Amino acid sequence: MTIQNSVWLGTANLPRYDVLDTDQETDVLVVGGGLIGLTTAIYLQQEGLGVVLLEGGRIGTRTSGNTTGKVTSQHGAIYAGLLDRHGRDKAQQYATANQEAVDGVEELVRRLGIECELSRGPSFVYSTGDTDLAREAEVARELGLPAHPADPAEMGLPITAAAAVRFDDQLLLHPARYLAGLATAFSAAGGRIFEQSRVTDLDGKGDGVEARTAAGRRVVARHAVVATLLPFGTIGGYFARSRPNQSHGIAVQLPVEAPTAMTISADAPTRSTRPWPGGGPSGLIVVGANHETGGQEDTNTSYQSLVDWVDEVWGTKVQPEYRWSAEDYSTPDQLPYVGKAPGSPALIATGMHKWGLSNGTVAAGLLRDTVLGRDNPWSEVFDAGRIGDARSVAKLVQDNLKVGKEFAAGHLRRLLGPGLDHVEVGEGGLFDVDGKTVGAYTDLEGRLHTVVPVCTHLGCPLRWNQGDSTWDCNCHGSRFAPNGAVLDGPATKPLAKPED
Ligand SMILES: Cc1cc2nc3c(=O)[nH]c(=O)nc-3n(C[C@H](O)[C@H](O)[C@H](O)COP(=O)(O)OP(=O)(O)OC[C@H]3O[C@@H](n4cnc5c(N)ncnc54)[C@H](O)[C@@H]3O)c2cc1C
Ligand code: FES
Numbered sequence: 001m002t003i004q005n006s007v008w009l010g011t012a013n014l015p016r017y018d019v020l021d022t023d024q025e026t027d028v029l030v031v032g033g034g035l036i037g038l039t040t041a042i043y044l045q046q047e048g049l050g051v052v053l054l055e056g057g058r059i060g061t062r063t064s065g066n067t068t069g070k071v072t073s074q075h076g077a078i079y080a081g082l083l084d085r086h087g088r089d090k091a092q093q094y095a096t097a098n099q100e101a102v103d104g105v106e107e108l109v110r111r112l113g114i115e116c117e118l119s120r121g122p123s124f125v126y127s128t129g130d131t132d133l134a135r136e137a138e139v140a141r142e143l144g145l146p147a148h149p150a151d152p153a154e155m156g157l158p159i160t161a162a163a164a165v166r167f168d169d170q171l172l173l174h175p176a177r178y179l180a181g182l183a184t185a186f187s188a189a190g191g192r193i194f195e196q197s198r199v200t201d202l203d204g205k206g207d208g209v210e211a212r213t214a215a216g217r218r219v220v221a222r223h224a225v226v227a228t229l230l231p232f233g234t235i236g237g238y239f240a241r242s243r244p245n246q247s248h249g250i251a252v253q254l255p256v257e258a259p260t261a262m263t264i265s266a267d268a269p270t271r272s273t274r275p276w277p278g279g280g281p282s283g284l285i286v287v288g289a290n291h292e293t294g295g296q297e298d299t300n301t302s303y304q305s306l307v308d309w310v311d312e313v314w315g316t317k318v319q320p321e322y323r324w325s326a327e328d329y330s331t332p333d334q335l336p337y338v339g340k341a342p343g344s345p346a347l348i349a350t351g352m353h354k355w356g357l358s359n360g361t362v363a364a365g366l367l368r369d370t371v372l373g374r375d376n377p378w379s380e381v382f383d384a385g386r387i388g389d390a391r392s393v394a395k396l397v398q399d400n401l402k403v404g405k406e407f408a409a410g411h412l413r414r415l416l417g418p419g420l421d422h423v424e425v426g427e428g429g430l431f432d433v434d435g436k437t438v439g440a441y442t443d444l445e446g447r448l449h450t451v452v453p454v455c456t457h458l459g460c461p462l463r464w465n466q467g468d469s470t471w472d473c474n475c476h477g478s479r480f481a482p483n484g485a486v487l488d489g490p491a492t493k494p495l496a497k498p499e500d
Contacts, residue, residue: 006324008175009061009066014060015183016058029224034227037225038074053191054211056196060194062231064175071171072358073102074264081334082094087411097227102171109181114182117174122168122261124261126159126265133266134163139270150166199212199213202345207225209345224347224349225346235341237343245329249324254318255282271306272288273286282419288305288309335382340370347384377413423442443469449492470482
């Protein structure tokens with residue numbers, strides 16, 4: 001039986017924290033308890049600042065607890081493209097910042113004594129198609145990265161690849177244990193964390209900020225860092241400047257020893273692998289099957305495509321022990337946004353392109369320096385206020401036209417059934433109830449959950465995600481539980497009930 005949970009969240013004890021039930025004053029408010037929020041909170045605390053961290057759900061349980069756990073400067077085959085598009089200076093900044101982040105994470109793990117299965121090893125990107133990896137290796141080396149052209153056979157992956165690039169001495173860890181360690185160290189040193197305390201509003205107040213939670217509590221601070229994957233609500237307009245993309249993961253036992261190196265394909269479809277220490281020598285994690293959040297009719301096919309790949313590569317029939325999915329955001333010019341959000345008192349970090357363990361560690365240092373008024377060498381490449389080049393603007397226009405179409409077309413989608421007595425156990429979807437569209441799901445205990453399937457962010461129609469039992473919004477990536485609770489923003493309010 002496959003467990004529907006990330007292999008990390010299923011094997012870590014994340015600490016629990018109280019709900020915020022008294023108003024607070026502090027130096028810095030951090031909103032969001034994923035990798036970026038927790039790392040920023042620790043960095044600021046180490047500078048002697050008072051920090052309050054508000055988490056809408058439970059710390060570490062959204063994207064950061066669902067990653068592949070690779071901390072590497074090898075982000076697929078990106079460096080030749082970065083150089084061509086952004087020039088040498090920015091490509092250099094991106095490369096150096098991320099390579100330093102690999103060491104920065106290791107330093108934090110050792111200093112805080114976090115037990116998170118940390119190990120060093122090679123990471124390979126390989127091509128089974130047309131990607132020019134000879135140039136990628138050359139550019140990456142010129143940028144000072146530990147990159148080498150490699151024989152694909154070195155990967156230990158039994159596939160036929162045309163070429164590969166190896167980055168030496170990259171890092172692997174158990175992300176949920178890493179996050180648990182960060183949170184424990186932060187609170188042990190006097191940091192205040194509150195869970196189930198979703199922030200709904202954030203405004204300037206005097207020289208600082210005031211935030212309000214869904215339960216009406218207030219936090220007044222000199223600075224606010226919004227590290228909520230995508231800034232919540234409409235902060236900085238980032239919802240219209242980035243796209244949400246969901247990936248799927250499986251943890252399996254192979255019939256033979258698993259490759260010990262990290263690997264990732266340069267060509268679509270993405271297949272990213274790493275060893276799964278908890279699964280023993282034959283344990284393997286495979287992540288991929290990417291698509292826009294809310295953009296796939298049946299996400300079970302995404303999971304199946306990963307299983308099929310393993311079966312084909314190893315000539316076997318595996319049943320995953322764990323399967324999970326998560327989303328991350330991409331920007332039109334492929335670089336994250338980190339820093340001061342336009343038109344808002346908030347500092348933000350978003351658009352990590354599925355490389356937020358390293359990019360997000362860079363972001364945390366940049367956010368700390370912005371709060372302290374210090375220069376930071378990466379502020380230009382991650383500039384949160386940029387619009388980007390002409391190609392980026394064209395991409396933005398295209399993305400937003402698509403969102404407009406999604407908005408208009410949503411309720412014309414085929415309804416699944418004429419009434420709620422048609423909702424089978426474990427199934428969900430859109431139903432017609434007395435001429436109204438109702439979202440319904442019957443859980444495994446036979447309880448029926450109904451919602452108004454309209455996103456509370458900006459009103460787009462939602463799609464039922466059968467593979468994960470969530471309501472997903474294709475417009476800007478909000479995700480909701482079957483009972484309507486917010487799982488991922490930018491939405492801050494739960495779904496309405498049909499009877500409201
Ligand atoms: C499947 C997958 C695999 C990946 N693998 C890797 C990898 O191997 N290496 C790598 O470098 N990167 C990887 N990434 C990318 C990386 O995981 C992300 O970029 C990173 O985790 C983002 O961190 P975050 O803190 O911004 O987001 P999150 O971890 O999502 O944290 C945001 C937090 O904010 C909270 N929140 C949201 N709204 C509010 C609100 N209004 N009030 C209070 N709290 C709120 C959420 O509940 C959440 O806990 C992967 C991504 C995916 C999807
Ligand atoms: S996330 Fe913006 S409308 Fe749904």
